[in-house]
Amino acid sequence: MSNGVTAYLVRLRHNALPTTLRVIGVAVLLAILLYLPYVLQFRSIFGVRLSNMQLLNIGLSQVNLTLISIIGAVSLNYLTGCAGLVSVGHAAFFALGSMVAAATGMHLKLPFLATLVAAMLAGAMAGVVAGLPSLRVRGLYFVLSTLAIHFIVVFVFAEYQYAFHDVTGVAVGDAKIGSFEIDSGIKWYFFLLPITVLSCLLMRNTLFHREGRAVLAMRDNELAAAAAGIDVRILKLKVFAFSSAFASLAGALQAYYLSNVAAEMYSLNFAIQFIAIIIVGGMGTIGGGVIGAIVWLLLPSILMGAATEVKSGPGDFASFLLAHRPQIVNLIFGSIVALILIFAPHGIAGFLRPLWQRMIGGLPWRGRT
Amino acid sequence: MLSQFIFSGLALGSIYGLVALGFTVIYKATQVFNFAQGMLMVCGAYFAVTASIHLGLPFPLTIAFILVGAGILGIAIYFLLIKPLGGQALLPMIMITIALSIILRAVIELIYGGAPLTLRLPLPSGVFVLGDVRISQLHVTAAVVSWLCMLLFIVFFRRSRAGLLMRATADGYEAAVLSGIRVDRINAAAWAIGTMLAAIGGVFLCQLQLVSVELENIGLLALPAVVIGGLQSVPGAILGGLLVGLIEQLASGYISPKARDIFIYVPLLLILFIRPWGLFGQKELGRV
Amino acid sequence: MMSPCNHESLLSVAGLSVSYGGKALVLSGIDLSVGKGEIVAILGANGAGKTTLIRAISGLLKLHGGAILAGQIKIGADDTTRLAPETIVRLGLGQVPEGRLVFKNLTVEENLDVGAAVLPREKGRRTMAAVYHLFPRLAERRTQLAGLMSGGEQQMLALGRALASSPRLILVDELSLGLAPLIVRDIYAQFKTIRSEFGTSMLIVEQNARLALDVSERAYVLERGEVVLSGLSADVATSARIHESYLGVQAEASHG
Numbered sequence: 061m062s063n064g065v066t067a068y069l070v071r072l073r074h075n076a077l078p079t080t081l082r083v084i085g086v087a088v089l090l091a092i093l094l095y096l097p098y099v100l101q102f103r104s105i106f107g108v109r110l111s112n113m114q115l116l117n118i119g120l121s122q123v124n125l126t127l128i129s130i131i132g133a134v135s136l137n138y139l140t141g142c143a144g145l146v147s148v149g150h151a152a153f154f155a156l157g158s159m160v161a162a163a164t165g166m167h168l169k170l171p172f173l174a175t176l177v178a179a180m181l182a183g184a185m186a187g188v189v190a191g192l193p194s195l196r197v198r199g200l201y202f203v204l205s206t207l208a209i210h211f212i213v214v215f216v217f218a219e220y221q222y223a224f225h226d227v228t229g230v231a232v233g234d235a236k237i238g239s240f241e242i243d244s245g246i247k248w249y250f251f252l253l254p255i256t257v258l259s260c261l262l263m264r265n266t267l268f269h270r271e272g273r274a275v276l277a278m279r280d281n282e283l284a285a286a287a288a289g290i291d292v293r294i295l296k297l298k299v300f301a302f303s304s305a306f307a308s309l310a311g312a313l314q315a316y317y318l319s320n321v322a323a324e325m326y327s328l329n330f331a332i333q334f335i336a337i338i339i340v341g342g343m344g345t346i347g348g349g350v351i352g353a354i355v356w357l358l359l360p361s362i363l364m365g366a367a368t369e370v371k372s373g374p375g376d377f378a379s380f381l382l383a384h385r386p387q388i389v390n391l392i393f394g395s396i397v398a399l400i401l402i403f404a405p406h407g408i409a410g411f412l413r414p415l416w417q418r419m420i421g422g423l424p425w426r427g428r429t
Numbered sequence: 430m431l432s433q434f435i436f437s438g439l440a441l442g443s444i445y446g447l448v449a450l451g452f453t454v455i456y457k458a459t460q461v462f463n464f465a466q467g468m469l470m471v472c473g474a475y476f477a478v479t480a481s482i483h484l485g486l487p488f489p490l491t492i493a494f495i496l497v498g499a500g501i502l503g504i505a506i507y508f509l510l511i512k513p514l515g516g517q518a519l520l521p522m523i524m525i526t527i528a529l530s531i532i533l534r535a536v537i538e539l540i541y542g543g544a545p546l547t548l549r550l551p552l553p554s555g556v557f558v559l560g561d562v563r564i565s566q567l568h569v570t571a572a573v574v575s576w577l578c579m580l581l582f583i584v585f586f587r588r589s590r591a592g593l594l595m596r597a598t599a600d601g602y603e604a605a606v607l608s609g610i611r612v613d614r615i616n617a618a619a620w621a622i623g624t625m626l627a628a629i630g631g632v633f634l635c636q637l638q639l640v641s642v643e644l645e646n647i648g649l650l651a652l653p654a655v656v657i658g659g660l661q662s663v664p665g666a667i668l669g670g671l672l673v674g675l676i677e678q679l680a681s682g683y684i685s686p687k688a689r690d691i692f693i694y695v696p697l698l699l700i701l702f703i704r705p706w707g708l709f710g711q712k713e714l715g716r717v
Numbered sequence: 718m719m720s721p722c723n724h725e726s727l728l729s730v731a732g733l734s735v736s737y738g739g740k741a742l743v744l745s746g747i748d749l750s751v752g753k754g755e756i757v758a759i760l761g762a763n764g765a766g767k768t769t770l771i772r773a774i775s776g777l778l779k780l781h782g783g784a785i786l787a788g789q790i791k792i793g794a795d796d797t798t799r800l801a802p803e804t805i806v807r808l809g810l811g812q813v814p815e816g817r818l819v820f821k822n823l824t825v826e827e828n829l830d831v832g833a834a835v836l837p838r839e840k841g842r843r844t845m846a847a848v849y850h851l852f853p854r855l856a857e858r859r860t861q862l863a864g865l866m867s868g869g870e871q872q873m874l875a876l877g878r879a880l881a882s883s884p885r886l887i888l889v890d891e892l893s894l895g896l897a898p899l900i901v902r903d904i905y906a907q908f909k910t911i912r913s914e915f916g917t918s919m920l921i922v923e924q925n926a927r928l929a930l931d932v933s934e935r936a937y938v939l940e941r942g943e944v945v946l947s948g949l950s951a952d953v954a955t956s957a958r959i960h961e962s963y964l965g966v967q968a969e970a971s972h973g
Contacts, residue, residue: 140520146519146520146523148523193698193701193702196701196702196705197701197702197705199519200462200519200660201656201701201705203462203519203523204652204653204656204697204701205698205701207652207694207697208653208694208695208697208698208701209698211690211691211693211694212690212691212694212695212698214690215687215688215690215691218687219687328649332527332531335520335524335527336524336527336528339520339521339524343520384538384539387535387538387539387543388535388539390531390532390534390535391531391532391535391536391539393531394528394529394530394531394532394535395528395532397524397525397527397528397531398510398525398528398529398532401514401517401521401524401525401528402510402513402514402525405517405521590830590834593823593827593830593831593834594831594834596820596822596823596827597820597823597827597828597831599822600820600821600822600823601818601820601821603777603780603814603818604814604818604819604820605803605820605831606776606777606780606801606802606803606806607775607777607802607806607812607814607818608806608812608831608832608834608835608878608882609803609806609807609832609834609835609882610803610831610834611803612803
């Protein structure tokens with residue numbers, strides 16, 4: 061069991077690529093990330109027009125929503141994958157974040173950025189409360205306590221919505237920093253990208269520090285961690301607060317991006333999506349959350365694009381596909397999740413990593429203790 | 430008013446109890462916390478649609494079709510999804526049932542379309558008035574059949590050899606295989622029975638409401654029911670179901686239909702804090 | 718060193734090598750046999766590989782993350798090397814596992830019923846009657862929950878459950894663990910009766926070497942995954958090697 065922790069730390073160390081390659085890699089990645097919104101906005105690359113299918117039917121708004129979801133997925137992966145606290149209540153913190161952002165903006169007239177901070181603070185506090193059952197119960201019983209918290213928060217959200225807004229949802233104010241308004245896809249992209257990257261780096265870096273190692277140790281063997289002098293109870297609450305703060309941030313950002321959110325959005329399925337994301341991406345690593353979110357959010361567009369393409373061919377099957385796109389997408393997703401669970405328990409990140417390492421000529425990360 | 434709510438609460442609660450019982454059977458045998466239980470219930474309703482509308486079968490054959498279909502479905506789920514995952518950690522086991530429910534929902538919508546359907550089975554449907562309580566015969570039938578099924582299951586579980594082997598397997602996996610029990614068969618049987626119980630519940634629910642995949646949300650109430658009752662306890666599941674049915678009817682009758690969830694999940698949270706092993710369960714489970 | 722064995726071989730293990738998770742060998746090249754009607758003991762200190770050997774024979778290795786790398790295990794004429802444990806039980810290998818593992822929430826009668834469930838009903842009833850005859854204490858507690866009984870009674874029940882399946886051979890793993898010496902002696906005293914009444918051979922794994930050597934005809938001594946000594950129990954008991962390396966340690970341990 062404790063081997064797991066050692067292996068993980070060794071893995072982290074060996075992950076370091078040669079410095080020059082790292083610099084080049086980061087630079088290329090950065091260039092792609094900076095140019096990407098223009099490609100998607102103007103549907104052309106270096107002046108050459110691209111067809112919809114060459115862009116995989118992906119638009120800028122899907123990318124923006126993916127950036128927001130990455131924060132949510134990585135924060136859940138931090139809680140569940142790294143700290144071992146399984147939660148089906150992640151949607152609750154999204155709901156809380158958007159509610160607090162809307163409420164502090166409307167009733168307290170706080171500016172945009174301040175409402176984001178307020179959402180994070182509220183998320184952290186609610187995280188501590190939601191984490192309290194973990195001191196008393198664990199395993200399945202803890203999962204159920206997060207389920208209960210989900211329904212309670214969504215109920216409160218609905219009550220707030222009906223009291224101060226209307227059935228169509230909670231209208232969220234404009235995203236304004238000073239007099240500068242974030243009102244276009246590209247502006248949103250350049251606002252969200254640094255926030256997402258910073259959030260991921262922050263969560264990743266905590267894992268390298270003493271406390272982060274304690275978190276991993278706690279997941280691998282709670283009793284042993286406690287015996288090694290880690291205050292498991294406090295640590296669980298901290299992890300919960302930290303993860304929930306980022307989930308609430310993601311919720312608030314999503315609310316501003318969509319400008320109108322309703323209680324029905326935050327269903328159990330919403331929370332389940334995030335669990336599916338980290339399973340598909342890979343449990344327990346930041347990269348897993350990122351990859352999972354990208355696959356999960358962009359695949360539907362790609363599939364629907366493909367279905368549209370198929371339509372131009374003959375046959376009843378194509379029109380059947382087209383008429384049932386959401387069902388087909390769900391069917392494929394459900395099957396992917398099941399197949400990954402059975403055949404690739406470490407998710408996409410799990411089998412990408414060795415490939416990546418081999419390509420770069422680094423050390424294989426498996427089998428080292 | 431009160432007696433009206435209590436009557437309909439108990440009737441609905443009997444159906445929940447039946448679905449929750451199916452859940453407990455599966456959990457006891459395979460330690461799988463089945464988030465798809467609500468969807469299995471929905472499958473029961475659509476089996477009824479297939480048999481009665483699409484195949485035009487007479488009522489007794491419709492019932493047989495539902496039971497056989499549910500049994501086969503349960504066995505298939507066990508061998509295709511649960512067994513390959515064999516004894517993994519909590520989250521994968523939960524997630525596979527969630528994936529199952531996503532898949533089932535998609536398949537149902539592909540075959541039957543997303544719109545709700547109306548299905549009329551030849552069940553008693555009149556209403557008679559007793560004092561100030563309007564008693565719907567459908568509610569009474571649902572409750573009576575649910576109780577009969579639960580009774581039948583308990584007799585099977587307590588008295589038959591297969592039931593004995595099922596209880597033994599639930600008691601300890603290693604001891605079971607070392608006693609020569611073919612655990613796979615027992616587990617598959619448990620999934621078959623759990624699915625059948627859910628399907629019967631689904632048939633009644635789709636008579637009280639329309640047939641649609643949204644019935645799943647009602648089926649999900651089996652989760653708090655089993656936890657309130659005690660995860661491992663067969664009578665606990667039934668009583669938990671009754672309790673949830675009562676709470677639901679009283680809360681939506683006296684306060685508002687939206688208040689239902691809060692009155693079910695706040696007590697659930699309290700029970701997790703005070704008596705995590707449930708009202709009727711055994712103490713040793715799940716504590717820190 | 719192999720002792721002559723005139724009996725027909727009921728269990729034979731040949732060249733068995735086992736490891737967990739592809740790491741170092743826990744057992745290497747074990748040869749062992751149990752003849753019809755024999756009581757054979759396996760001795761060894763902690764970590765010698767006794768439990769692994771039992772798991773390999775009973776088919777439980779996979780469950781514990783181990784794998785058979787080489788060798789063969791046969792029960793009678795059947796090759797059971799990689800069969801599932803429940804199939805092996807059905808081929809006539811009764812199990813009295815370490816830690817007893819009775820069904821705690823089932824009554825005594827139900828526990829025995831489970832054991833007899835591999836037999837046709839009528840035959841099962843007869844073997845259960847024979848078990849009750851052998852352990853009258855179990856008959857007295859028929860309707861009691863197994864989990865509420867004393868350790869000694871649970872051990873009797875575990876033994877009874879194995880016998881109820883009318884096995885050709887039973888594996889008894891660490892029977893004395895956590896039990897009072899007097900009770901252990903009582904149960905071991907029954908072994909010769911069990912053999913004569915049920916016609917069952919026995920393979921006993923035991924920490925307490927003296928007890929095991931008393932009750933068995935032949936014995937194998939394991940050390941670091943290999944058979945280092947085997948022969949008639951009486952010879953093994955007087956062998957200098959076992960006195961030094963094993964019984965000596967035992968004596969010290971029991972004084973400390």
